[in-house]
Amino acid sequence: MPQGEYLGMTLTVLDLDQENLAYFQHCADHDFHLQQCADPDCGLIRYPPGTACPWCSGREFNWVPVDARGEVHSYGEVHHAIQPAFRERAPYMILLVELDTQSGVPTEHEALRVAGNLVDADGNFAGPDLVKQVGIGSRMRMVFADVADGLALPHWTLDEDAEQPDSPWRYPQEVNGV
Amino acid sequence: MTTDIDATAGKYLRDKYAIIGVGETTYTRGSGMTTRALGTWAIKNAMDDAGIPASEIDGMMSYSGNDSTASPMLAGDLGIRLNFYMDVQGGGSSSEALIGLAIGAIEAGMCETVVVFRSMNGFSQVRIGGTGARASVPVGGDALHAAAYGWFSAGQNFSPTFMRHMYDYGTTPEQVAMVKVIHSEHASNNPKAYYKQRVTVEDVVNSRMICKPLHLLDCCVETDNATALIVTSVDKAYDYANTPARILGVAGRVCKPRIDMHFQHGPISTVAGHYIKDIIYRNAGVGPEDIQCTGAYDAFTFTSMLQLEDYGFCEKGEGGDYVSSGIMRLGGERPNNTSGGHLCEGYTHGMNMIIENVRQLRGQVDDYCPVDGNGNKQHTFNYAEPAAGGGCRQVPDVEITQNLGWAMPGTGSSLIMRKG
Numbered sequence: 001m002p003q004g005e006y007l008g009m010t011l012t013v014l015d016l017d018q019e020n021l022a023y024f025q026h027c028a029d030h031d032f033h034l035q036q037c038a039d040p041d042c043g044l045i046r047y048p049p050g051t052a053c054p055w056c057s058g059r060e061f062n063w064v065p066v067d068a069r070g071e072v073h074s075y076g077e078v079h080h081a082i083q084p085a086f087r088e089r090a091p092y093m094i095l096l097v098e099l100d101t102q103s104g105v106p107t108e109h110e111a112l113r114v115a116g117n118l119v120d121a122d123g124n125f126a127g128p129d130l131v132k133q134v135g136i137g138s139r140m141r142m143v144f145a146d147v148a149d150g151l152a153l154p155h156w157t158l159d160e161d162a163e164q165p166d167s168p169w170r171y172p173q174e175v176n177g178v
Numbered sequence: 179m180t181t182d183i184d185a186t187a188g189k190y191l192r193d194k195y196a197i198i199g200v201g202e203t204t205y206t207r208g209s210g211m212t213t214r215a216l217g218t219w220a221i222k223n224a225m226d227d228a229g230i231p232a233s234e235i236d237g238m239m240s241y242s243g244n245d246s247t248a249s250p251m252l253a254g255d256l257g258i259r260l261n262f263y264m265d266v267q268g269g270g271s272s273s274e275a276l277i278g279l280a281i282g283a284i285e286a287g288m289c290e291t292v293v294v295f296r297s298m299n300g301f302s303q304v305r306i307g308g309t310g311a312r313a314s315v316p317v318g319g320d321a322l323h324a325a326a327y328g329w330f331s332a333g334q335n336f337s338p339t340f341m342r343h344m345y346d347y348g349t350t351p352e353q354v355a356m357v358k359v360i361h362s363e364h365a366s367n368n369p370k371a372y373y374k375q376r377v378t379v380e381d382v383v384n385s386r387m388i389c390k391p392l393h394l395l396d397c398c399v400e401t402d403n404a405t406a407l408i409v410t411s412v413d414k415a416y417d418y419a420n421t422p423a424r425i426l427g428v429a430g431r432v433c434k435p436r437i438d439m440h441f442q443h444g445p446i447s448t449v450a451g452h453y454i455k456d457i458i459y460r461n462a463g464v465g466p467e468d469i470q471c472t473g474a475y476d477a478f479t480f481t482s483m484l485q486l487e488d489y490g491f492c493e494k495g496e497g498g499d500y501v502s503s504g505i506m507r508l509g510g511e512r513p514n515n516t517s518g519g520h521l522c523e524g525y526t527h528g529m530n531m532i533i534e535n536v537r538q539l540r541g542q543v544d545d546y547c548p549v550d551g552n553g554n555k556q557h558t559f560n561y562a563e564p565a566a567g568g569g570c571r572q573v574p575d576v577e578i579t580q581n582l583g584w585a586m587p588g589t590g591s592s593l594i595m596r597k598g
């Protein structure tokens with residue numbers, strides 16, 4: 001049973017939680033995979049992991065490698081952290097990154113929007129200066145935070161190889177310099 | 179808006195049920211009581227309000243997140259013998275949903291008169307904001323995709339939805355702050371409100387940042403409280419003390435296509451009200467243009483705005499204009515949350531906004547206006563603060579109200595009532 005301490009929390013994947021077990025094992029291998037529906041008429045990829053296909057109810061699926069790059073679709077920026085270990089990391093960003101893979105499929109407003117925190121290229125939580133550089137439209141790539149055997153968390157860092165917007169959209173009011 | 183159906187047919191049950199009594203406990207931060215004691219007092223207050231004896235109540239329902247006491251315990255304390263009870267898991271927007279289910283239970287012949295309650299030590303025991311004991315619980319399963327990122331409290335959870343609305347439509351912090359400003363005006367005329375102080379837009383946008391785009395004053399006030407209401411059929415409703423609030427329609431726990439990670443289905447700045455409106459207005463036989471007073475759930479300033487917009491009180495994307503225009507102020511065209519709501523009266527998971535609308539429909543809102551010899555409020559309709567000679571919060575001649583219940587961006591419920 002993958003289990004480890006991470007930022008003051010005990011993270012656990014139960015052995016009977018087959019979908020999450022496979023998902024986080026791929027993350028631990030630093031090789032992002034998602035489930036792809038095996039129905040030949042569907043074939044859609046889904047996130048987060050689940051037991052059946054949200055589009056066709058199909059039960060069969062395959063784990064497939066997915067290019068873990070995309071664009072910030074929206075974010076929250078936490079200044080008043082709740083979980084104790086996050087307090088010293090505030091302000092921290094919660095990013096929803098829309099993957100290039102399957103963006104706008106099967107309908108215009110559907111996409112794989114993968115959550116994670118903003119980290120630097122080495123996987124450390126972003127400092128206040130880096131936080132201010134990221135907003136809606138920023139191009140991101142995935143990095144992993146190792147937690148335990150069989151368990152790593154996907155996070156997001158600025159994609160050095162991508163063309164970044166001149167000024168990504170940021171919340172219009174910056175209070176007290178934060 | 180209105181679809182032409184015979185909603186008085188059994189299938190729809192329009193106008194066949196009513197709320198006959200409402201009650202609550204004092205909104206505090208430190209009740210010094212168990213949820214069992216709080217719930218018992220709230221139900222007793224609702225019974226006294228209706229003038230209904232324990233022997234004429236035979237159903238009870240509640241919702242909680244394992245932070246309450248089960249119906250049979252409270253019923254036993256009050257001498258109520260139950261023919262039906264159901265205690266469900268649920269947070270915001272469960273109030274409207276349970277009223278619908280209470281109607282269903284009565285319609286099925288399982289019972290005749292149902293108490294719906296919510297009892298919570300929302301400050302001194304289980305804080306919805308996630309501080310205290312909730313901050314360090316083990317994280318497993320699906321929470322690995324959220325709580326592990328410090329994405330955990332309601333404000334953190336909803337923030338990408340709110341932020342995207344600003345991006346999509348140019349909504350400003352100052353526009354949204356007006357929700358708090360207006361609700362604080364209403365609360366100043368509510369003797370029960372936890373926060374009675376009127377605030378300004380500057381107060382809101384200069385208060386400390388909690389989770390962008392939410393400042394402290396964009397967030398509701400966690401309190402200890404219990405709330406209760408009593409539902410029965412219209413053929414019994416007129417036997418009791420008050421003018422019944424008749425139920426025109428209800429919609430319960432309507433969801434966007436995904437509920438875990440609803441962000442996969444956009445636009446993420448659209449909320450469940452987008453779907454609810456097609457059910458609630460059909461069932462009630464009225465449209466947004468007929469609603470004179472709204473109770474749009476204000477866990478945050480943004481939740482009121484997003485819902486009012488998606489239910490069709492304004493065009494999509496114009497919620498910022500709507501909430502900052504003065505329409506929802508007392509004296510405006512369609513006041514919202516006249517008690518001060520969750521932002522100012524106290525956080526109840528939605529119940530207090532229904533209670534307030536019931537009292538509005540009776541014309542007997544419990545403000546600072548004088549009471550005549552028959553115990554009836556003599557409203558002045560002066561909405562200034564009490565100290566400025568006002569203190570009223572009664573909407574004049576209100577016939578139809580709507581509650582817009584929120585659980586999360588992807589889930590909500592609604593209730594439309596009329597004066598009986």
Ligand SMILES: [Zn+2]
Nearest residue numbers: 037042053056
């Ligand atoms: Zn499929």
